[in-house]
Amino acid sequence: MTNAEPVARPVDAEAIVAEILKLGITHVICVPDTFQKTLIARLAELEVPRTLIVCTEDEAMGINAGLYIGGQNPMMLIQNNGIHASINTMKAIALDAKVPTFIVAGQFLRDATKPPEEQRARAVRLLEPTLEVWGVPYFRLEGPEDIGAFAQAYHRAHEDKGPAVVIVGTPTS
Amino acid sequence: MERQEAIDVLARSREGVVSVVTMQSVAPWHDAGQGEIDHIDATQCMGSASSIALGIALARPDRKVMVLDGDGSLLMQLGSLVTIAGAAPANLYHFVFANGLHQSTGNQPLPAQGVLDWCAMASAAGYRKAVRIEEAEDLIEQLPGIWATDGPVLVELVIAREEGEPRWAGVPMAGQVVALKERLAAG
Numbered sequence: 045m046t047n048a049e050p051v052a053r054p055v056d057a058e059a060i061v062a063e064i065l066k067l068g069i070t071h072v073i074c075v076p077d078t079f080q081k082t083l084i085a086r087l088a089e090l091e092v093p094r095t096l097i098v099c100t101e102d103e104a105m106g107i108n109a110g111l112y113i114g115g116q117n118p119m120m121l122i123q124n125n126g127i128h129a130s131i132n133t134m135k136a137i138a139l140d141a142k143v144p145t146f147i148v149a150g151q152f153l154r155d156a157t158k159p160p161e162e163q164r165a166r167a168v169r170l171l172e173p174t175l176e177v178w179g180v181p182y183f184r185l186e187g188p189e190d191i192g193a194f195a196q197a198y199h200r201a202h203e204d205k206g207p208a209v210v211i212v213g214t215p216t217s
Numbered sequence: 218m219e220r221q222e223a224i225d226v227l228a229r230s231r232e233g234v235v236s237v238v239t240m241q242s243v244a245p246w247h248d249a250g251q252g253e254i255d256h257i258d259a260t261q262c263m264g265s266a267s268s269i270a271l272g273i274a275l276a277r278p279d280r281k282v283m284v285l286d287g288d289g290s291l292l293m294q295l296g297s298l299v300t301i302a303g304a305a306p307a308n309l310y311h312f313v314f315a316n317g318l319h320q321s322t323g324n325q326p327l328p329a330q331g332v333l334d335w336c337a338m339a340s341a342a343g344y345r346k347a348v349r350i351e352e353a354e355d356l357i358e359q360l361p362g363i364w365a366t367d368g369p370v371l372v373e374l375v376i377a378r379e380e381g382e383p384r385w386a387g388v389p390m391a392g393q394v395v396a397l398k399e400r401l402a403a404g
Contacts, residue, residue, distance in 0.1 A: 107269070110237075110268065114277045141393075142394060
């Protein structure tokens with residue numbers, strides 16, 4: 045039991061949905077994530093954006109590219125381990141082929157009482173350094189005051205024509 | 218059949234179908250004059266061709282989309298069979314060039330070479346139709362019926378082993394993304 049104050053605080057799924065709707069997202073390509081299960085449940089109730097549950101993050105990046113090429117406005121909803129798992133596809137499609145790839149990734153196993161760089165879980169601790177190595181911009185969602193991270197990452201992905209990530213630091217409420 | 222025979226038959230029957238092509242079918246597809254219009258190569262992304270095609274098919278249900286995949290490539294993202302079946306795009310036609318080899322890296326055998334059954338896998342995943350074709354004449358005969366069938370359809374094209382160095386088209390994918398996006402936006 046710890047009495048440490050949380051560094052990251054939950055963000056209401058409804059507030060995130062409102063941001064996604066404001067951005068005109070047409071499709072949410074999702075490999076389910078524990079940290080975002082309330083968000084996924086809320087999105088599943090909506091006709092637009094359409095939620096597509098897929099098998100892997102590699103697939104998600106390909107589908108994202110195809111939807112973008114076809115004139116849609118997709119995003120990805122995955123978890124930190126999924127970014128680690130799909131780096132080569134991100135390299136080929138989002139970076140080399142210059143496809144805007146707006147990713148929202150849950151920091152699964154993040155200890156909310158510590159900043160990311162002090163995390164025991166390697167997948168959490170190394171997510172931001174990994175993104176930095178590949179030159180992928182990221183924006184932390186550490187609490188309700190960070191809700192603007194969604195618009196920032198979305199616009200960065202489209203301006204740069206590449207990947208940009210919102211890192212969800214604690215489970216959505 | 219030879220890969221080039223299958224490519225030539227598919228090129229002749231394409232008629233405006235959007236194409237997504239990967240690995241050792243890329244250069245022959247370009248040689249057949251199919252790489253300029255309504256087309257994208259899936260390069261360096263290890264099995265993503267079918268997923269890119271799925272995205273285009275979902276975005277543009279008014280356009281038929283064909284993917285020229287490799288058996289080794291599809292194994293790298295095998296779950297895409299299930300994802301495609303789940304999304305059930307009626308306009309997606311998935312041609313798998315099956316030689317049982319990783320040709321691009323030197324013809325190493327695939328796992329389960331000679332055992333794996335692509336049509337059974339696609340059907341079990343939920344594709345609407347799956348057919349295995351071994352001869353170019355049969356492909357010519359069956360293609361009209363394939364195009365007339367709602368997808369997702371998987372066509373296993375049994376092709377011969379090829380020797381020699383792998384060929385690469387060398388066309389940057391980034392330019393193709395822009396060109397295809399603009400083409401699709403225009404109609």
